[in-house]
Amino acid sequence: QVQLVQSGAEVKKPGASVKVSCKASGYTFTTYDINWVRQATGQGLEWMGWMNPNRGNTGYAQKFQGRVTMTRNTSISTAYMELSSLRSEDTAVYYCARGPTTFDAFDIWGQGTMVTVSS
Amino acid sequence: DIVMTQSPDSLAVSLGERATINCKSSQSVSHSSNNKNYVAWYQQKPGQPPKLLISWASTRESGVPDRFSGSGSGTDFTLTISSLQSEDVAVYYCQQYYSTPRTFGQGTKVEIK
Numbered sequence: 701q702v703q704l705v706q707s708g709a710e711v712k713k714p715g716a717s718v719k720v721s722c723k724a725s726g727y728t729f730t731t732y733d734i735n736w737v738r739q740a741t742g743q744g745l746e747w748m749g750w751m752n753p754n755r756g757n758t759g760y761a762q763k764f765q766g767r768v769t770m771t772r773n774t775s776i777s778t779a780y781m782e783l784s785s786l787r788s789e790d791t792a793v794y795y796c797a798r799g800p801t802t803f804d805a806f807d808i809w810g811q812g813t814m815v816t817v818s819s
Numbered sequence: 820d821i822v823m824t825q826s827p828d829s830l831a832v833s834l835g836e837r838a839t840i841n842c843k844s845s846q847s848v849s850h851s852s853n854n855k856n857y858v859a860w861y862q863q864k865p866g867q868p869p870k871l872l873i874s875w876a877s878t879r880e881s882g883v884p885d886r887f888s889g890s891g892s893g894t895d896f897t898l899t900i901s902s903l904q905s906e907d908v909a910v911y912y913c914q915q916y917y918s919t920p921r922t923f924g925q926g927t928k929v930e931i932k
Binding site for chain 2: 735799805
């Protein structure tokens with residue numbers, strides 16, 4: 701079945717970086733965009749950016765410009781989101797989500813990856 | 820950025836009764852070229868990722884019960900649950916995908932009265 705499976709929980713210190721993976725299966729990885737959305741505990745959903753796995757082009761929310769990098773490895777159908785200069789406010793569940801095109805809703809979501817930033 | 824504002828923040832509805840959630844965008848999310856409304860509705864249960872219920876403001880995803888319906892255009896949108904079931908207890912989010920950054924409403928928590 702179509703699914704996105706994310707890497708496991710991470711605990712990082714302030715100032716460090718984290719890289720979360722999102723492995724696609726059940727469909728052709730390069731034909732759908734991958735978006736990243738985060739959710740702090742008890743809070744709403746915050747879109748971070750998107751990537752086209754075919755071309756590798758990306759678009760990031762202004763808030764994360766300079767701190768986030770989205771990449772992919774098409775040979776293993778996996779997308780990555782790396783966030784640097786972590787601070788406590790980055791503690792959240794990070795989701796990858798598939799979008800059929802750049803202008804589409806997110807039809808398949810990963811299970812989420814908890815990232816905790818703590819000294 | 821387009822701001823999506825949902826109302827109410829929470830509501831309690833009796834089993835079998837109607838639940839209505841509103842979502843207002845700070846600017847139009849409708850494209851005049853194709854007459855489409857770039858609004859989606861998601862359902863999120865505790866400990867789970869969001870699940871897409873409705874796209875294009877009113878198109879139900881495959882497998883979504885027909886008690887869920889979406890309506891609206893321009894800047895005002897509505898999600899209706901016609902007959903609330905116990906499994907519908909969740910937080911519901913609207914989202915616009917008309918422009919970047921994609922933005923979500925703050926969420927509406929639906930509970931059983």
